[in-house]
Amino acid sequence: MANLVSYIVRKLLLAIPIIILATFIVFLMLHLTPGDPALRLVPPRHTSQDVEDAREKYGLNESLPVQYASFLWRLLHGDMGTSVTTFTPVDIMVFNRLPRTLELMAIGLTISYSIGIPLGIFSALRQNSVADRGVMVFTLIAYAMPSFWLGIMLMLIFAVKLHWLPLGGTVGGFASIILPTITLGLGNSALTTRMMRSSMLEVLRMDYMTQLRSRGLPEREVIFKHGLKNAILPVITVIGLDIGWFVGGAVVVETIFSWPGIGKLLVDSIQNADFPVVQGCILILAMFVVLGNLLADILYAYVDPRVRLG
Amino acid sequence: MILRRQLNNLMISWKGARGFRRTMLDIVVRGSRNPMVVIGATIILVMVALAILAPVLPIADPTPPEVNPGEKLLPPSTRHWFGTDNIGQDVFSRVIWATRVSLTVASLAICFSLMIGVILGLTAGYFGGAVDYIIAGTIDLFWTFPAFLLALALAAALGASLTNVIIAISISFWAGFGRLMRGQALTVRERQFVEASRALGAKNSRIMFTHVLPNCIAPLIVWASIGVADAITIESSLSFLGAGTPATTPSWGNMLNLGMPFISEAWWVATFPGVVLLITVLGFNLLGDGLRDVLDPRMKGLRR
Amino acid sequence: MMPRRKPIIEIRGLRTQFIMREGTVTALDGIDLIIYENESLGIVGETGCGKSMTAFSILRLVPTPGKITAGSIRFKGVELRKLTEAEMRSIRGRLISMIFQDPSTSLDPVFTIGFQLGEVISLHQHVYDQSVLNKKILEMLKLVRIAAPQSVVKQYPHELSGGMKQRVMIALALSCNPSLLIADEPTTALDVTIQAQVLRLLKDLVKKSGSSMMLITHNLGIVAETCDRVCIMYAGRIVEIADTHELFEKPQHPYTKGLLTAFPKLGEQREELSVIKGTVPNLMKPFPGCSFVDRCDFATDECRRVRPSMIEVAPDHFVSCHLYRGGGEGDRVG
Numbered sequence: 001m002a003n004l005v006s007y008i009v010r011k012l013l014l015a016i017p018i019i020i021l022a023t024f025i026v027f028l029m030l031h032l033t034p035g036d037p038a039l040r041l042v043p044p045r046h047t048s049q050d051v052e053d054a055r056e057k058y059g060l061n062e063s064l065p066v067q068y069a070s071f072l073w074r075l076l077h078g079d080m081g082t083s084v085t086t087f088t089p090v091d092i093m094v095f096n097r098l099p100r101t102l103e104l105m106a107i108g109l110t111i112s113y114s115i116g117i118p119l120g121i122f123s124a125l126r127q128n129s130v131a132d133r134g135v136m137v138f139t140l141i142a143y144a145m146p147s148f149w150l151g152i153m154l155m156l157i158f159a160v161k162l163h164w165l166p167l168g169g170t171v172g173g174f175a176s177i178i179l180p181t182i183t184l185g186l187g188n189s190a191l192t193t194r195m196m197r198s199s200m201l202e203v204l205r206m207d208y209m210t211q212l213r214s215r216g217l218p219e220r221e222v223i224f225k226h227g228l229k230n231a232i233l234p235v236i237t238v239i240g241l242d243i244g245w246f247v248g249g250a251v252v253v254e255t256i257f258s259w260p261g262i263g264k265l266l267v268d269s270i271q272n273a274d275f276p277v278v279q280g281c282i283l284i285l286a287m288f289v290v291l292g293n294l295l296a297d298i299l300y301a302y303v304d305p306r307v308r309l310g
Numbered sequence: 311m312i313l314r315r316q317l318n319n320l321m322i323s324w325k326g327a328r329g330f331r332r333t334m335l336d337i338v339v340r341g342s343r344n345p346m347v348v349i350g351a352t353i354i355l356v357m358v359a360l361a362i363l364a365p366v367l368p369i370a371d372p373t374p375p376e377v378n379p380g381e382k383l384l385p386p387s388t389r390h391w392f393g394t395d396n397i398g399q400d401v402f403s404r405v406i407w408a409t410r411v412s413l414t415v416a417s418l419a420i421c422f423s424l425m426i427g428v429i430l431g432l433t434a435g436y437f438g439g440a441v442d443y444i445i446a447g448t449i450d451l452f453w454t455f456p457a458f459l460l461a462l463a464l465a466a467a468l469g470a471s472l473t474n475v476i477i478a479i480s481i482s483f484w485a486g487f488g489r490l491m492r493g494q495a496l497t498v499r500e501r502q503f504v505e506a507s508r509a510l511g512a513k514n515s516r517i518m519f520t521h522v523l524p525n526c527i528a529p530l531i532v533w534a535s536i537g538v539a540d541a542i543t544i545e546s547s548l549s550f551l552g553a554g555t556p557a558t559t560p561s562w563g564n565m566l567n568l569g570m571p572f573i574s575e576a577w578w579v580a581t582f583p584g585v586v587l588l589i590t591v592l593g594f595n596l597l598g599d600g601l602r603d604v605l606d607p608r609m610k611g612l613r614r
Numbered sequence: 615m616m617p618r619r620k621p622i623i624e625i626r627g628l629r630t631q632f633i634m635r636e637g638t639v640t641a642l643d644g645i646d647l648i649i650y651e652n653e654s655l656g657i658v659g660e661t662g663c664g665k666s667m668t669a670f671s672i673l674r675l676v677p678t679p680g681k682i683t684a685g686s687i688r689f690k691g692v693e694l695r696k697l698t699e700a701e702m703r704s705i706r707g708r709l710i711s712m713i714f715q716d717p718s719t720s721l722d723p724v725f726t727i728g729f730q731l732g733e734v735i736s737l738h739q740h741v742y743d744q745s746v747l748n749k750k751i752l753e754m755l756k757l758v759r760i761a762a763p764q765s766v767v768k769q770y771p772h773e774l775s776g777g778m779k780q781r782v783m784i785a786l787a788l789s790c791n792p793s794l795l796i797a798d799e800p801t802t803a804l805d806v807t808i809q810a811q812v813l814r815l816l817k818d819l820v821k822k823s824g825s826s827m828m829l830i831t832h833n834l835g836i837v838a839e840t841c842d843r844v845c846i847m848y849a850g851r852i853v854e855i856a857d858t859h860e861l862f863e864k865p866q867h868p869y870t871k872g873l874l875t876a877f878p879k880l881g882e883q884r885e886e887l888s889v890i891k892g893t894v895p896n897l898m899k900p901f902p903g904c905s906f907v908d909r910c911d912f913a914t915d916e917c918r919r920v921r922p923s924m925i926e927v928a929p930d931h932f933v934s935c936h937l938y939r940g941g942g943e944g945d946r947v948g
Binding site: 206207208210211212213214215216217218219226229230233303304305306 | 670673675677699703704705706707708711712714716719720721722723724725733734737738770772783786
């Protein structure tokens with residue numbers, strides 16, 4: 001157990017540079033294009049006084065390192081600036097939308113793993129059969145399919161043509177979460193399936209599988225108690241990468257289905273040139289990814305005893 | 311004396327090149343027996359041909375200066391195979407022209423990523439020590455950061471233009487190549503012919519490029535193929551969100567963006583670009599996966 | 615003469631083949647073998663001669679695409695090939711168990727030692743009370759001379775040394791008091807210093823429990839120390855069987871002689887290592903004659919055409935070679 005705790009601490013410490021990189025990138029975004037950065041921080045209709053005020057408020061007259069330092073300082077106090085279109089503090093806007101995006105990602109992840117894991121196992125147990133090849137074709141197509149196209153197609157079939165499900169937004173209650181989460185989940189399930197399949201195939205080849213059979217254990221236990229526990233480990237390591245995928249996917253899916261989450265906020269504010277909100281959204285989404293990776297690492301260490309020593 | 315040294319160098323580089331050529335031939339021969347490779351390569355060739363030949367093909371002008379209002383939102387017919395969009399432009403022709411954009415952006419982006427990644431990765435793996443530590447750390451940071459998000463952030467900051475999209479994708483992708491090359495360089499470094507070369511007095515950079523690199527060609531091709539597929543997807547996604555290819559140039563992504571509001575009345579505007587996009591991405595994925603199976607079915611380190 | 619003991623395993627005409635697209639590999643080509651109660655039988659041969667496949671065939675664990683295509687395997691009179699899978703499972707781990715060669719790949723890495731031992735014990739002995747189970751687990755670990763059984767119970771395989779892992783394997787195999795223990799190269803993957811310890815442990819435990827042991831190895835030295843009888847295999851066939859000291863003193867088959875001379879003995883002076891010329895035949899091509907014919911210094915025409923049967927050249931000493939004509943044409947085997 002002590003091993004596990006020190007492992008978690010180590011991973012936490014390692015996550016910090018990534019968070020710092022994220023803040024740095026977000027900070028840098030302001031200064032990347034030529035032109036006065038202060039102009040990004042004022043509403044479209046502004047006076048030169050507004051520009052000056054913005055310059056003061058965001059410390060743009062200082063040198064870059066100092067600016068970065070004060071940027072971090074403000075962040076630590078929860079100050080992410082103010083929207084130039086709605087004049088509300090960015091942190092409020094972002095945190096209001098947070099639960100919506102979380103819902104989407106959580107359910108999407110569940111769908112992806114609920115499809116991917118059983119399908120991968122099934123496919124591995126019947127390697128090279130017709131069913132297996134069918135699954136492989138499915139994963140190839142599902143992986144190549146861009147999530148926004150899948151979303152639009154699903155919308156076309158189920159909302160427009162069949163009128164079974166609402167077009168978007170959250171008005172439909174439970175029904176309106178179906179299409180977005182299925183779009184997200186289906187797209188990622190291809191990755192999960194392949195990972196599970198290849199992992200299972202590796203495990204089935206191992207010496208200890210035959211050893212376990214020689215002890216008289218029923219085949220069911222050999223495969224599902226022992227084999228599965230070993231095979232699921234690489235799949236768990238991938239959760240971190242999956243979360244990264246999901247964050248990107250959520251941005252797209254929320255846009256298609258007008259889902260009021262952080263992703264939609266991000267896209268809207270890009271289109272409205274509402275820079276502080278863009279920064280805030282990217283930062284929060286990056287945090288999601290880092291946190292997701294961290295949780296995945298901890299989960300992995302909990303399940304695989306060999307990892308804690310390293 | 312100098313002549314002897316030049317001849318020596320020539321021999322070393324010629325041998326390296328021969329190894330390279332032999333590896334390529336080997337790949338082609340073995341690859342052609344794998345159905346995934348064949349299908350993937352065919353798709354890619356078709357798409358590339360369409361992209362190159364677009365200006366000379368007998369198709370409608372994708373962005374006609376004037377449009378007859380009667381042409382708007384026409385369903386697919388013999389005149390307009392994929393129908394027309396809300397401005398009256400021929401969808402089929404736009405889809406073909408969009409091929410140019412997507413393929414160019416993706417290939418250029420992957421080229422740059424490859425160059426950056428290969429150079430940094432090779433340097434890290436070959437030299438080891440502090441250099442390796444710094445570069446490897448940077449690779450890891452960029453590797454865990456989701457590419458799409460990074461590309462979106464950069465595109466949002468730099469504005470929507472083709473160049474910016476290429477830059478954004480390159481920056482998001484180089485880490486994958488870097489990781490790959492670093493790993494390869496680390497293993498090859500240990501091998502004896504590198505020691506031998508060094509003993510002969512060959513320069514480090516020469517060793518890296520003529521000995522280490524040819525041995526890494528195989529996984530590089532696999533990774534590049536899959537990378538192009540991912541790059542096309544990212545470019546389309548960015549264009550779809552309005553942060554990629556500007557709306558004036560047809561790209562599959564922004565065609566879908568334009569078509570989405572009309573989904574109920576004119577399903578063809580958004581559907582066909584997506585299908586072509588799907589097929590193209592599938593083609594690159596098939597090539598990459600097929601080559602991976604051919605070259606080393608246990609390339610487990612290569613995770614997207 | 616030793617009184618005839620009861621046979622535990624009687625194998626007759628066992629043929630195990632791998633049927634693949636490229637052809638059929640005959641891993642075992644008509645094996646006749648008897649293992650008696652209370653004895654240690656060594657099975658010796660080169661890699662690929664079929665030693666491990668014999669073990670897997672007995673347990674019916676031949677990996678696909680392999681199958682047992684002919685022959686009979688009787689365990690205490692029961693024909694194993696006719697049993698259902700469920701019946702086979704009640705034999706595995708309980709009446710016949712097996713130790714694998716490489717302990718680092720033969721133990722499930724994500725379960726503790728205690729769990730894995732408990733699993734086998736509760737499965738075959740129907741023990742469900744946790745405290746009783748724990749007691750039995752600790753007993754087994756002490757039996758295989760593991761120093762701190764309390765802590766080992768909670769550890770995972772990767773935390774143990776090679777020697778300790780192998781002891782755990784032995785504990786797993788002996789936990790339900792099997793009549794036959796099959797040990798497939800149990801010390802090959804271990805450090806030389808540990809090999810002797812583990813072998814001695816194996817020998818002691820088997821003797822004490824009265825089980826029989828089938829020890830598979832390529833090392834004649836181990837056989838000399840541990841086994842009562844030895845069986846030499848070549849290319850899927852048995853070429854010679856005899857009591858250990860009889861085999862070492864009076865080897866009959868050319869292959870056996872080659873093996874014995876290949877090992878330099880202590881105190882011997884040699885200029886070169888003697889080597890058996892040639893390589894193992896391709897098991898995919900069927901051959902009518904003796905499989906050793908291309909490497910044998912005494913090969914005749916008949917050797918190429920006719921497969922020699924097992925002939926008793928001395929009491930309890932059988933050879934399969936045309937050089938020997940004994941009484942009884944291979945009807946008595948063992």
